[in-house]
Amino acid sequence: MSGTSTDHADRTLLPTAGGAESLAALRVILRGHRLLAVAAVLVLVAGTGVGLLTAPLLGHIVDLVVDREGPRALTVPLVLLVVVALARGAAAAFGSALVARLGETVLAAVRERFIERALRLPLERVEAAGSGDLVSRVTSDVSMIAKSVRQALPEFTRSALTIVLTLVGLAVLDWRFLLAALLAMPVQMLSVRWYLRRAAPVYAEHRVATGALQHQLLDSIGGVRTVRAFRLNGVHAALLEDRSGAARDVALRGLHIVTGFFSRLNLAEFIGLAAMLGTGFLLVQDGAVSIGTATAAALYFHSLFNPVNAALFLIDDAQSAGASFARLIGVANLPAERTPEDGSAPVDGAVEVTGLGHAYADGRPVLTDVELDVRSGERVALVGASGAGKTTLAKVIAGVHTPSSGSIALGGVDVRELGPEGVRRAVTLISQEVHVFAGPLAEDLRLARPEATDEELRDALATVGALEWAEALPDGLATVVGEGGHRLTVAQAQHLALARLVLADPPVAILDEATADAGSAGARVLEEAAARALEGRTGLLVAHRLPQAAAADRVVVLDEGRVVETGTHDELVAAGGRYAALWAAWSDSRRGADVPAAAVPEKAAEAAADVPADRAATGAALGIR
Structure with a gap:
């Protein structure tokens, strides 16, 4: 566990777990829910695999049109497209429900561990950290994890599976299509590396700034009568303005990083799609693949735009959720209070x-x-x-x-x-x-x-x-x-x-x-x-x-x-x-x-x-x- 830190107000904050400690805690929580996790992954894999049949079917339709096979030849592919769409939708809904259930189970376990430990924290420790630190963890941090579990986790799981299976599909069509698609990867990886290096500290800093703001709000509002009695309205208003400004400035820094991140992802998309179209043109010209196959490859790569962007965008939520999770685990993993072994009890009220x-x-x-x-x-x-x-x-x-x-x-x-x-x-x-x-x-x-x-x-x-x-x-x-x-x-x-x-x-x-x-x-x-x-x-x-x-x-x-x-x-x-x-x-x-x-x-x-x-x-x- 990382040591406690001290902010600009000289408050000894409650501990925040390190990365290894957070992962260890997550593994412990998931240990009793392996069957649910495996079932969720299998259903999503099946749904994603069925959905990947859409591009080859569309490519086949293109070949039928090029070969002038007539309207009747299109009946079976079109029916299959409808079946694929229905099967994919059903599997995606069921798989997302399983993932959400798994996430909610994990969230409930983390919340219960946190509350159980927080209620037993020595008041001296809470006072040293400031009530805002504990309140921000049990409110904004829990809310951030809940949002990620209910929205980000299912979407990220679907996106990750779609990316992996789509790349497999490109390799099946022609290995050269896969190489063309992978040209975008260096830009994407560098973008992610650039983002993670800058975003993680900003999100952690934003959590601390939010805690300091909540601490000041509790002090000012809870002690409003004292503030008014000693005419400290201006002083407390200035403190609130300073801490609100600090939280706002950190949030704006995070927004600037996100904007730069997506501009780099757009460049990766341009490079990959240009490479895919050029490869398809050359392979069709050489007779190595049909127009329908090249079309299917282009559709495959185009279908990667949303999953890739979603997966990389959700890294933003993952960073926030990870920082919040570490703050909750940092408190949940505090050592339990010592219980006397001999069961001593006072004999009277002296x-x-x-x-x-x-x-x-x-x-x-x-x-x-x-x-x-x-x-x-x-x-x-x-x-x-x-x-x-x-x-x-x-x-x-x-x-x-x-x-x-x-x-x-x-x-x-x-x-x-x-x-x-x-x-x-x-x-x-x-x-x-x-x-x-x-x-x-x-x-x-x-x-x-x-x-x-x-x-x-x-x-x-x-x-x-x-x-x-x-x-x-x-x-x-x-x-x-x-x-x-x-x-x-x-x-x-x-x-x-x-x-x-x-x-x-x-x-x-x-x-x-x-x-x-x-x-x-x-x-x-x-x-x-x-x-x-x-x-x-x-x-x-x-x-x-x-x-x-x-x-x-x-x-x-x-x-x-x-x-x-x-x-x-x-x-x-x-x-x-x-x-x-x-x-x-x-x-x-x-x-x-x-x-x-x-x-x-x-x-x-x-x-x-x-x-x-x-x-x-x-x-x-x-x-x-």
Whole structure:
């Protein structure tokens, strides 16, 4: 497998398979479908062979006319032409169907391998590559292969067989006709060589440019509120324009190469046809062949125009499909996640973090020597200014990122012994970005526990206070939600995520600002739902609002990637340290909102009362009160 590459945005792309690796993967996939492949080839060979009888029959008709044999002599050849046409059409249709079926089978196998592996990719790897890289592979690359399988593969197979058998037919007529036809081959081969040498790198570059464009689109559209809030519209528009321009320029380079390729193929056709006509004239003049035979030879060569051009043109699609196939195989062939041999499992929900360090880039640590001991069933709030390392610590504990140093134990078992799958079973991370999958609400919930009964789904919804609105949907739990279905509100989507948490029933749950996007009133409802969802399990909360921290069993304050304070809310306020400063800043902002309470609208007062902990921390750090 070729190594990962890095584009101009410093993204470590997911791997792309080399040529040998791609061929090996294709052979493995085809191994179970040899009978279908052989049947498809045999039917197409038979159909092409029958179709090649057309030229000799037309040549025979020419000879009959030259010899003045009369209309009756033409009856049998004309009937045979009709039979040949029907037989050729039937064989071509059946053979193409077999080839398409074989191609679709291969495509399905590749897609399944890719999806299976992609769903198990460490999120750290996906984030390093950028979501656009993975999305472009599962969308545009799969679409390109599908197009080639459904259109290019049957046509290429027919064209290749027609070329080979037509050359055999020319040799049967007279070996000198074959030599005349082969005069065009050097030009064609040089054209193909010229094309392949230039096209392959361009198509690979176009795939990368398309991935970079999709990555930027996801960033800009997905974070549109942040973009608008910080007035970054112009910056993001410029980035989109640059990446769109880069993708367009590469596509135009490819188009220029294709145009040059076909101009060279036209020259080859001229050379070959001129040689064929000249050879036919000389052979007829010498009496070596009849006019009908020379006509058949000329028709044979003329009938090669479309198959040759089609086969060579389809090299264009083959290059694109090959590049896409290599990108899919590059991900599909990534080594599987290690599964622990001893079957270790956490004994409870305790979390022990020792000497933990993590850095996204060398020399720029985000977490440094973090020590954290969370008792089973305890609820701990992580507090700190933006960039303090709260979310990173949560993701490292959840197994999203691999720590650079130190260790993590869940329920007394080191995460390295649990393996990625074991960590996922032990820890569930819920962030503010919740995806609602398209389909019935019940099936969305069953993602957490596929065997759950309808009654268990209702119990989970009731636990988080969501059963009332869920049953009020048009079709209750059978209501189709997500893309193209009933649109859930932000609060309902978070309710859904918390219900999934209850169904999954992990010993440890991490809520990373899971109520941040629900608005003031919605946040309070979701905080109550989160508290019920966390009952009976260990909870780590990345506190977005300081009241969340105040309600926790313990508060851990981070600053520049280090734990600087830990204790209960009352203890930390009394200590007068960083947390006390955060609480004072938040309290001042609330008093400022409450002073003119009679004149402040209810929603504005709620918004002022819910100043995020991060913002309060920033204000305290700047001395703003």
